[in-house]
Amino acid sequence: MDFSSISAAHEALLNGDVTAVELTEYYLQKAEKEDRYNAFLEVFRESALATAAGVDEKVKNGSAGKLAGAIIAIKDNICYAGHKVSAASQILDNFESLFTATSVQRLLDEDAIIIGRLNCDEFAMGSSGENSSLGVTKNPINEALVPGGSSSGSAAAVAAGFCMATLGSDTGGSIRQPASFCGIVGMKPTYGRISRYGLIAFASSFDQIGPLARNVEDAELLFNTMAGKDVMDSTSSSKPLNTQTSISGKKLRFAYMKEVMESPGLKPEVKAAFESKLEKLRSEGHEVNAFSFPYLDHMVPCYYVLTTAEASSNLGRYDGVHYGKRSERSEDIPSTYINSRTDGFGPEVKRRIMLGTFVLSTGYYDAYYAKGQKVRQLIKKATDEVLTENDFIISPTTPHPAFEIGEKANDPIALYLEDIFTAQANLSGNPAISVPLAETSEGLPFGIQLTGRSFEEADLFEASRML
Numbered sequence: 055m056d057f058s059s060i061s062a063a064h065e066a067l068l069n070g071d072v073t074a075v076e077l078t079e080y081y082l083q084k085a086e087k088e089d090r091y092n093a094f095l096e097v098f099r100e101s102a103l104a105t106a107a108g109v110d111e112k113v114k115n116g117s118a119g120k121l122a123g124a125i126i127a128i129k130d131n132i133c134y135a136g137h138k139v140s141a142a143s144q145i146l147d148n149f150e151s152l153f154t155a156t157s158v159q160r161l162l163d164e165d166a167i168i169i170g171r172l173n174c175d176e177f178a179m180g181s182s183g184e185n186s187s188l189g190v191t192k193n194p195i196n197e198a199l200v201p202g203g204s205s206s207g208s209a210a211a212v213a214a215g216f217c218m219a220t221l222g223s224d225t226g227g228s229i230r231q232p233a234s235f236c237g238i239v240g241m242k243p244t245y246g247r248i249s250r251y252g253l254i255a256f257a258s259s260f261d262q263i264g265p266l267a268r269n270v271e272d273a274e275l276l277f278n279t280m281a282g283k284d285v286m287d288s289t290s291s292s293k294p295l296n297t298q299t300s301i302s303g304k305k306l307r308f309a310y311m312k313e314v315m316e317s318p319g320l321k322p323e324v325k326a327a328f329e330s331k332l333e334k335l336r337s338e339g340h341e342v343n344a345f346s347f348p349y350l351d352h353m354v355p356c357y358y359v360l361t362t363a364e365a366s367s368n369l370g371r372y373d374g375v376h377y378g379k380r381s382e383r384s385e386d387i388p389s390t391y392i393n394s395r396t397d398g399f400g401p402e403v404k405r406r407i408m409l410g411t412f413v414l415s416t417g418y419y420d421a422y423y424a425k426g427q428k429v430r431q432l433i434k435k436a437t438d439e440v441l442t443e444n445d446f447i448i449s450p451t452t453p454h455p456a457f458e459i460g461e462k463a464n465d466p467i468a469l470y471l472e473d474i475f476t477a478q479a480n481l482s483g484n485p486a487i488s489v490p491l492a493e494t495s496e497g498l499p500f501g502i503q504l505t506g507r508s509f510e511e512a513d514l515f516e517a518s519r520m521l
Contacts (some may be wrong), residue, residue, distance in 0.1 A: 055220070060121065060218050067113060068118065078167050091191060091201070092129065093210040095207070098170050101136070120299040121275070123217055124167065126167065126220060127170045128171055128208075128220065129221055129223055132155045132252060136150065141254045145395070145398025154287060155252020156252055157252065157280045158495065172220060173188060174206055178223055178254075180402060181203045182206070195236065195456070200459050205220075205228050209236040213238055219267040223261055224242035224264055232516060234500050235452070240488045241514075242262050242264045243509065244478075247291055248262060249324060250345060259479045299516035301517065305340050308332070311347045312351065314450070315344075317451045319471065324455070352433075354474055355426075362407070363426075374395070379395050387405065394516065413426070441484070441507045478505065479505050485509075489501060504521070
């Protein structure tokens, strides 16, 4: 019943070897009985089985979509009408969505079955899965370790086999870093390639929905289904989706940053495995070029100045008046705002709101926010220049494998530096993917990251398959 890919499950369904209801029941029971990792916040048993029954009818009459048989779960910041969504925050406790995210609707339209919502760092703010108000997510490979974040439950659920694939969101590495820690595939599309309609906003000019899966083919299938212009999202691109690769069978040009290899936080085992991969690419006839990127140390500060500013603006809507949690200590409008936010937001969300409010404040706007925007443009320009001369930028996804739960909980700067290799793609808007690279001597997986040219995801998937 545990199929190797979505296409294998789809084929078995069409051949009559299994029904959608049987498939759904199998994964529902796994999620309900075996989830000791706190990956699922809620299982959508009733709606999932109802959807599955409808899929079985479509199979009988020959009208089943290309995702019939796909069992999917979604991060708890992606909306699904008639189902709860909380961004793992107390301030949205018991909130039920009135509409469905475009990304989810496009999967449903192709007969995917959504079986539940997954834990994450509160409002997608975190790199470890420890910032959820609904408990820490554990890594299925070793329960003492973090699964990465913020799409912690999304990675853990795939690694544990509770579903075939999941949706996450990536603001600075929140799909790719947990994919690396859990030994799976995680992909962030070009900014604007997949609609953000129905995604609870963290930083609107950075956020992107993307797939996490056990293999590149499943990730590509979900991506191609979700991608495309959406009238509900004015930032979604109208550029036609290209599903045909132009690099099949060709020798490729890979570029890596000298500064990444010299990064003091890069674990020796990760560095050695990465260098071995580069050598293998050279031996296969591919071109591997080193380049200097002077902005590596500026990326994390730039990222946090800009994303916290956007978070400060986006999270202003949670006030205890319109929807969500209202403090019982509310007596008038000021106390309603103050107490609802005090009680509803966790410490990391409060930290980022305060930081974002500071960088946008009078007297500091030009020194921080405006300067951050200028640095972002420099990073984008430099990234595009490298990708003019090369096909892909290649790097380790993370400087190290998963770390212990609680190890960095009291050091926010150390957690912010988790994004050092992944934030570039969000700052520049380029697509990027993490695929499993190797394991440490302790059996802990870590990934290799490819960053491609904007809107050339087909080539990115093709190169990922080769890797």
